[in-house]
Amino acid sequence: xxxxxxxxxxxxxxxxxxxxxxxxxxxxxxxxxxxxxxxxxxxxxxxxxxxxxxxxxxxxxxxxxxxxxxxxxxxxxxxxxxxxxxxxxxxxxxxxxxxxxxxxxxxxxxxxxxxxxxxxxxxxxxxxxxxxxxxxxxxxxxxxxxxxxxxxxxxxxxxxxxxxxxxxxxxxxxxxxxxxxxxxxxxxxxxxxxxxxxxxxxxxxxxxxxxxxxxxxxxxxxxxxxxxxxxxxxxxxxxxxxxxxxxxxxxxxxxxxxxxxxxxxxxxxxxxxxxxxxxxxxxxxxxxxxxxxxxxxxxxxxxxxxxxxxxxxxxxxxxxxxxxxxxxxxxxxxxxxxxxxxxxxxxxxxxxxxxxxxxxxxxxxxxxxxxxxxxxxxxxxxxxxxxxxxxxxxxxxxxxxxxxxxxxxxxxxxxxxxxxxxxxxxxxxxxxxxxxxxxxxxxxxxxxxxxxxxxxxxxxxxxxxxxxxxxxxxxxxxxxxxxxxxxxxxxxxxxxxxxxxxxxxxxxxxxxxxxxxxxxxxxxxxxxxxxxxxxxxxxxxxxxxxxxxxxxxxxxxxxxxxxxxxxxxxxxxxxxxxxxxxxxxxxxxxxxxxxxxxxxxxxxxxxxxxxxxxxxxxxxxxxxxxxxxxxxxxxxxxxxxxxxxxxxxxxxxxxxxxxxxxxxxxxxxxxxxxxxxxxxxxxxxxxxxxxxxxxxxx
Amino acid sequence: xxxxxxxxxxxxxxxxxxxxxxxxxxxxxxxxxxxxxxxxxxxxxxxxxxxxxxxxxxxxxxxxxxxxxxxxxxxxxxxxxxxxxxxxxxxxxxxxxxxxxxxxxxxxxxxxxxxxxxxxxxxxxxxxxxxxxxxxxxxxxxxxxxxxxxxxxxxxxxxxxxxxxxxxxxxxxxxxxxxxxxxxxxxxxxxxxxxxxxxxxxxxxxxxxxxxxxxxxxxxxxx
Numbered sequence: 001x002x003x004x005x006x007x008x009x010x011x012x013x014x015x016x017x018x019x020x021x022x023x024x025x026x027x028x029x030x031x032x033x034x035x036x037x038x039x040x041x042x043x044x045x046x047x048x049x050x051x052x053x054x055x056x057x058x059x060x061x062x063x064x065x066x067x068x069x070x071x072x073x074x075x076x077x078x079x080x081x082x083x084x085x086x087x088x089x090x091x092x093x094x095x096x097x098x099x100x101x102x103x104x105x106x107x108x109x110x111x112x113x114x115x116x117x118x119x120x121x122x123x124x125x126x127x128x129x130x131x132x133x134x135x136x137x138x139x140x141x142x143x144x145x146x147x148x149x150x151x152x153x154x155x156x157x158x159x160x161x162x163x164x165x166x167x168x169x170x171x172x173x174x175x176x177x178x179x180x181x182x183x184x185x186x187x188x189x190x191x192x193x194x195x196x197x198x199x200x201x202x203x204x205x206x207x208x209x210x211x212x213x214x215x216x217x218x219x220x221x222x223x224x225x226x227x228x229x230x231x232x233x234x235x236x237x238x239x240x241x242x243x244x245x246x247x248x249x250x251x252x253x254x255x256x257x258x259x260x261x262x263x264x265x266x267x268x269x270x271x272x273x274x275x276x277x278x279x280x281x282x283x284x285x286x287x288x289x290x291x292x293x294x295x296x297x298x299x300x301x302x303x304x305x306x307x308x309x310x311x312x313x314x315x316x317x318x319x320x321x322x323x324x325x326x327x328x329x330x331x332x333x334x335x336x337x338x339x340x341x342x343x344x345x346x347x348x349x350x351x352x353x354x355x356x357x358x359x360x361x362x363x364x365x366x367x368x369x370x371x372x373x374x375x376x377x378x379x380x381x382x383x384x385x386x387x388x389x390x391x392x393x394x395x396x397x398x399x400x401x402x403x404x405x406x407x408x409x410x411x412x413x414x415x416x417x418x419x420x421x422x423x424x425x426x427x428x429x430x431x432x433x434x435x436x437x438x439x440x441x442x443x444x445x446x447x448x449x450x451x452x453x454x455x456x457x458x459x460x461x462x463x464x465x466x467x468x469x470x471x472x473x474x475x476x477x478x479x480x481x482x483x484x485x486x487x488x489x490x491x492x493x494x495x496x497x498x499x500x501x502x503x504x505x506x507x508x509x510x511x512x513x514x515x516x517x518x519x520x521x522x523x524x525x526x527x528x529x530x531x532x533x534x535x536x537x538x539x540x541x542x543x544x545x546x547x548x549x550x551x552x553x554x555x556x557x558x559x560x561x562x563x564x565x566x567x568x569x570x571x572x573x574x575x576x577x578x579x580x581x582x583x584x585x586x587x588x589x590x591x592x593x594x595x596x597x598x599x600x601x602x603x604x605x606x607x608x609x610x611x612x613x614x615x616x617x618x619x620x621x622x623x624x625x626x627x628x629x630x631x632x633x634x635x636x637x638x639x640x641x642x643x644x645x646x647x648x649x650x651x652x653x654x655x656x657x658x659x660x661x662x663x664x665x666x667x668x669x670x671x672x673x674x675x676x677x678x679x680x681x682x683x684x685x686x687x688x689x690x691x692x693x694x695x696x697x698x
Numbered sequence: 699x700x701x702x703x704x705x706x707x708x709x710x711x712x713x714x715x716x717x718x719x720x721x722x723x724x725x726x727x728x729x730x731x732x733x734x735x736x737x738x739x740x741x742x743x744x745x746x747x748x749x750x751x752x753x754x755x756x757x758x759x760x761x762x763x764x765x766x767x768x769x770x771x772x773x774x775x776x777x778x779x780x781x782x783x784x785x786x787x788x789x790x791x792x793x794x795x796x797x798x799x800x801x802x803x804x805x806x807x808x809x810x811x812x813x814x815x816x817x818x819x820x821x822x823x824x825x826x827x828x829x830x831x832x833x834x835x836x837x838x839x840x841x842x843x844x845x846x847x848x849x850x851x852x853x854x855x856x857x858x859x860x861x862x863x864x865x866x867x868x869x870x871x872x873x874x875x876x877x878x879x880x881x882x883x884x885x886x887x888x889x890x891x892x893x894x895x896x897x898x899x900x901x902x903x904x905x906x907x908x909x910x911x912x913x914x915x916x917x918x919x920x921x
Contacts, residue, residue, distance in 0.1 A: 482873065493797065494764055494767070495767075497797055497819075498710070498711045498714065498764070498797065499711060499713070501711065501714050501797065501819050501820075501822075502709075502711035502712070502713030502714035502715075502716075502717060503713055504717070505713065505714045505715075505716070505717020505718060505721070505822070506713040506714070506716050506717040506720070507717070508717055508720075508721055508823065508824050509716065509717040509718070509719065509720025509721040509724065510720055511824075512724055513720065513724070521716070525713065528713060
């Protein structure tokens with residue numbers, strides 16, 4: 001009857017048949033969507049991977065090999081992982097397990113290495129689908145879980161939800177109903193906001209199965225109704241309608257409400273029986289007939305219906321269905337009290353159940369046989385118990401494994417959380433340190449700036465002071481000049497004028513006298529006139545002298561400074577300078593800074609060198625350079641030792657400011673000589689220039 | 699017996715005093731003759747006046763203002779002698795003969811001594827001396843032209859310029875800074891500033907600097 005049963009196909013079909021309603025190609029379809037989006041690149045890989053009806057399987061395999069060689073040659077990791085992903089998928093579809101496992105492994109390794117989450121997750125998905133095909137449920141579950149984790153990490157809710165659905169489905173298959181329910185509900189939570197009705201329909205459908213498994217029939221029906229709603233949203237195909245209605249019908253059947261079940265199945269058949277697939281039609285027909293006789297209504301035609309279903313199933317080689325049909329028939333014969341026929345049919349049901357690896361059905365068959373065949377009842381019961389035990393053991397094992405995987409997943413999540421926390425902590429510490437460093441930098445920078453500013457302000461203030469000193473000196477000279485003028489005027493007024501008045505008065509008085517005394521007094525008056533003449537000459541000479549006398553304001557200021565130091569610190573000085581040079585013509589910058597520098601140097605002579613004598617020299621070299629030397633006879637110091645004090649730094653900064661050089665020569669016991677050479681750009685504007693410029697600065 | 703008018707002349711220049719003496723003693727007056735005593739310098743003048751206390755030894759006392767040589771730095775002047783004479787010998791007429799012709803000085807003397815005559819030295823000659831003696835004896839006072847000019851400037855004023863104002867103007871004219879004036883004038887700095895402002899207003903130079911004030915004051919004869 002079944003000439004060349006393809007074992008692989010059987011295995012595949014058996015797991016599909018376990019839950020009659022499964023949508024066999026859903027996984028494949030989903031994967032395809034992913035691939036399509038990736039494989040838009042129009043390259044040779046794409047060409048090789050394109051499957052068409054024109055090429056044979058062998059030819060296609062050759063192409064895949066070529067694609068594989070090409071992919072290996074690819075240098076770019078991300079491209080390589082991409083190629084491998086597509087090749088491995090092609091192998092999966094081709095059912096080439098060996099090549100699939102090889103390429104899939106490479107893909108996972110590559111994607112993991114380059115952290116291509118999408119490819120990595122897809123590869124796990126492929127592998128899970130592969131294991132599912134071979135009913136290796138625990139591995140399938142594991143890889144679905146891996147894929148789910150990766151999708152969840154990359155916030156891909158849609159795919160994460162689909163993975164959860166697949167996980168729930170695997171769990172439902174091994175009757176881990178509670179675990180399945182949890183995953184399905186999580187899947188629904190993710191999918192609902194995205195309005196993915198197709199997936200939601202599937203989720204509710206499986207939830208219905210799970211609830212039925214948990215014997216929560218009310219819930220199961222509710223879930224199926226929801227599934228029906230979502231199916232309506234995406235388009236209610238006859239196949240979907242029949243699937244859901246059959247599921248609902250089976251629930252009523254299990255509840256023992258056969259009449260309701262009959263109504264449901266009738267609805268399916270009456271609605272649109274022409275477009276139902278033979279498989280669906282046969283299943284519905286079988287279910288209807290089964291419930292009809294169970295309900296004890298309308299028993300005529302039941303046998304015909306059951307036989308017709310068997311016939312259809314047989315013709316399409318639906319072995320699982322055939323087993324079911326025989327089981328229904330056996331029950332029917334039992335119902336008719338035809339135990340011989342019942343036993344015969346039950347045995348057939350057992351055989352087909354065995355062939356289709358439908359353990360559920362097999363158990364039912366054993367149970368029926370034990371009832372029908374009292375002679376062999378013990379053997380059947382033992383078979384039943386044995387199978388049931390092994391099934392239960394397997395399921396328990398699988399459930400434990402799921403629990404372990406779930407636990408591991410939770411553990412990884414927890415670890416990730418801890419890692420993330422640690423990372424956050426480190427980032428926090430790093431940021432805090434950075435901020436602190438920044439704050440410290442800003443603080444120090446600000447302080448340096450402030451110090452600079454303060455230094456500048458101090459210098460400015462001292463400049464101003466010196467400048468005022470110079471001005472005062474000038475004023476003193478002016479005052480001196482004024483006093484001289486006043487004195488001359490007074491001399492003229494009181495002395496010369498008074499005396500002339502006297503002579504005039506006397507001569508007037510003696511004018512009419514001609515006595516010898518009068519003559520003598522007149523000669524005295526004449527002599528007085530001579531004296532007055534001399535006095536006028538002297539005064540005039542003084543005046544001209546005052547007008548031509550050179551007054552060196554700057555030199556006076558320096559001299560005054562030296563005198564001050566002399567009186568306050570008993571430092572004797574000699575001061576030499578070129579009398580012919582007009583010192584006041586020096587640029588005011590030079591004057592102010594030079595004054596300050598000399599002041600500083602004198603302070604050093606007094607404070608550090610403890611000198612008794614100092615010699616200050618101003619020399620003009622070629623009208624271009626001003627050489628100043630300040631030599632003391634103090635105790636001196638070793639130049640290399642010790643760092644520069646603020647005084648020397650001050651000197652350096654001021655000399656630098658006016659473009660000069662400076663040098664300090666000293667050795668212990670031989671005194672110290674500080675010398676400066678300053679380029680002079682004698683400004684013609686002289687003193688007046690100071691006034692304006694400096695005042696503006698101050 | 700013909701009446702004799704006795705004159706004391708106090709001057710630090712002996713020749714000047716002798717000149718007065720010869721001129722006046724040689725001059726012919728209608729109803730009296732003149733005898734001149736010469737006191738050389740402040741101290742001698744002071745002694746003569748003190749000696750004559752309570753008497754009418756001198757009909758006229760001629761006082762120079764500056765009686766010490768410039769280098770002596772003695773602050774006393776003929777003005778002090780004038781006040782002394784007024785106190786000790788009130789019956790003697792006091793006449794100033796000075797080279798000072800500035801309004802400030804003349805006014806200050808007029809107020810302090812109220813002299814019977816003021817002669818600016820450059821205007822003094824034989825005629826004016828004789829005229830002065832005649833006038834002072836019969837109907838004082840006697841002012842020479844420049845002295846009159848200076849005195850009139852003050853009289854012509856519609857507003858009052860008191861001695862403090864005068865002092866301020868004078869100090870300003872000799873270049874004293876306002877902040878230093880408080881040491882020479884018994885007024886506070888703020889008062890001095892206020893008075894300066896009022897003076898500028900009165901002299902028609904508001905909002906102008908001190909130089910403008912001094913010039914205007916000089917024009918009007920306050921300095």
